[in-house]
Amino acid sequence: NAGVTQTPKFQVLKTGQSMTLQCAQDMNHEYMSWYRQDPGMGLRLIHYSVGAGITDQGEVPNGYNVSRSTTEDFPLRLLSAAPSQTSVYFCASRSSESSYEQYFGPGTRLTVT
């Protein structure tokens, strides 16, 4: 049971490049979310999903796309990277049967130059 895994751990992009941050969980959790954490701030919700085929926007969705074709995977796509997207990105998941057990991945540190 690997929990929530994120790849890559670190990434450097040039402005305008695109990439996909991967997130996977092996706990059969319905709910998955993406957050970003900027220096000195808490986590802010980018997008979330309550099940395969269902996604919705969080606080800061602009510049990011998501899709949820399977229960296990929830990739986050940066279409055209900007320096303002330099951040640490966390993926999280939880079961619909638990009110509070939210599992976080280890994070991806992204730098856009």
Next chain:
Amino acid sequence: AQKITQTQPGMFVQEKEAVTLDCTYDTSDPSYGLFWYKQPSSGEMIFLIYQGSYDQQNATEGRYSLNFQKARKSANLVISASQLGDSAMYFCAMRESTDKLIFGTGTRLQVFP
């Protein structure tokens, strides 16, 4: 409107003493959950404690307790018998009836010998 407010950017406490980290929240949803997470310098998010809006008693988990005052909309974290390993960032978060988890800006706790 900011929904989670943590007014203490930093706190110091001596080892073995108790410390209270403040958190106030704002919501019109009668059903919500309140969380505290710890983020050590290694970066991972560690779940500490959860309080549901309908829970009658304050939540406790080992040395952590949540002082829930619903009328005042506060959910302060109390750490008893502080240890050096408690030095970290602490985040308060709230989830309403959707699956959106909203975080405060955090409090950096430093425990000194």
